Amino acid sequence: MDASIFAIQPTSAEPIYRQIVEQLRRLIAGGQLASGELLPSVRDVAGFHAINPMTVSRAYGIAETEGLLERLRGKGMAVAAMHRGTQSQAHRLALLEAQLADVARHAQELELPAELVLRRLSKIMGGS
Amino acid sequence: MDASIFAIQPTSAEPIYRQIVEQLRRLIAGGQLASGELLPSVRDVAGFHAINPMTVSRAYGIAETEGLLERLRGKGMAVAAMHRGTQSQAHRLALLEAQLADVARHAQELELPAELVLRRLSKIMGGS
């Protein structure tokens, strides 16, 4: 697997290691990273994105603690076998729940009608 | 105005002073805080939410720099006169744009169909 699977934004307020962990969570849950698949090495990812290897290692370590990844000694990190294939839609939707709740709260503070927000989001998602 | 207008989450990763600034932005843009309205004093807010007065003062100071608030010497802080009434829907929707883009990106990584996400968000917003 190529080091380019991750979309790192070094300028973002969100810490790099957390960006990686969260993308791993979603890519695995969505099935874009298949079970058993070998991930790019920490040095590959670090070199490609010009970040420190330890930052990547930290992300991989957290993902392993969460049970997302498995460590293959001498080989590297792979998607855990437990996570065979794609999770259920309900399970994946749950990963968006908190973010959707935030959107709803902010929309209410902005006194924006729900229909308007939904139309806008629909347009953004459709165009991707 | 009561000190309870702010919904502070001390455990959140987002800094308290920034929570306050962002809520001010939205509440003013949405018209829930009317122009000229007097805000709760820093000591009131700090006491009510059990946080440090200087943290509130910092938030008010930033909001003043942004032109959201006006300082009334000896009285306190008030919503700036410039912000008379509610902003246009387009202007308010723009404040949600970045967050909606994030939702779209995450949904794609999760391989969730747009309709499912929209239905879920609609339910959350409707129930509020």
Next chain:
DNA sequence: CCATGTGTATTAATACAACAATACACATGC
């Protein structure tokens, strides 16, 4: 065996957030 590839423990540097304790400038109202 040994070069090369894994991941990572350790230490340090830097920055940030929040709190605490003062003290100050200003306006209001008795």
Next chain:
DNA sequence: GCATGTGTATTGTTGTATTAATACACATGG
């Protein structure tokens, strides 16, 4: 005038988060 109410500047301390630099242990493959 003076007590009381604003916001704020200042200084210091504490705890934490993030990233970086270095060195190490281990497995693989010839």
